Amino acid sequence: MSNSLMGRLRGKVAVITAAAQGIGFATALAFYREGAEVYATDINKEKLELLAASCAGIHTNVLDVTNSEQVRAFAENIPKVDIIFNCAGFVHNGTLLECDEKSWDSSFDLNVKSVYRVCSAFIPKMIQQGTGGSIVNMSSVASSVKGAASRCVYGATKAAVIGLSKSIAIDYVSHNIRCNSVCPGTVDTPSFRDRVEALPDANAMTKFLERQKMGRLATADEIAHLIIYLASDESAFVTGQEFIIDGGWSM
Secondary structure (H helix, E strand, C coil), X not given: CCCCCCCCCCCCEEEXXXXXXXXXXXXXXXXXXXXXXXXXXXXXXHHHHHHHHHCCCCEEEECCCCCHHHHHHHHHCCCCCCEEEECCCCCXXXXXXXXXXXXXXXXXHXXXXXXXXXXXXXXXXXXXXXXXXXXXEECXXXXXXXXXXXXXHHHHHHHHHHHHHHHHHHHHHHHCEEEEEEEECCEECHHHHHHHHHCCCCCHHHHHXXXXXXXXXXXXXXXXXXXXXXXXXXXXXXXCCEEEECCCCCC
């Protein structure tokens, strides 16, 4: 990918959560290359510093999206926002009977309520600006799109993200605020590799690859390309939709 600014997001201000690695990291760099002013947030200060070292032009901010006061304070310090990419999330591994109430609640708090917190903090600013904006929320194919084994609470949270995104889209379309969700399949990210290594099955990676109809995993950059489209004016007539990018897994 070229390091030159392509300009599809020139003049726009973007806020990204969970930007320290994986899809968030790739999207932060892609947004910057497309000309956006990027505010990249994450709870992990050390990994954020790696992002800052990769691109000095990106603003990095330590932010816990499960803390409502932190989110509100952060939003108050951003003078303008055109794009929000809610990427924060956690993949709980287990069936219904393997998910206790604490895991259920913490999964919804991070995967869904964080979207509520961030959007609640920034949508009033978008309305006040009067120029609209684009919100992209990270969902998954493991959601209302498709059942996935041992992804009970994760799938429930990601289905909720799709529903929340549609509600935001219909409620604020008159303000020219668009909201869409992205539903990836399996993406080759550091967090994915950590989850695979933690599994007791030594053949777990092979099994993940076997279920991929294209014979490979997605890259974080491939997901970022779709997010750029949804963030840009190229998708100005697109709202309330879930975009599946899974290499055919859900077919």
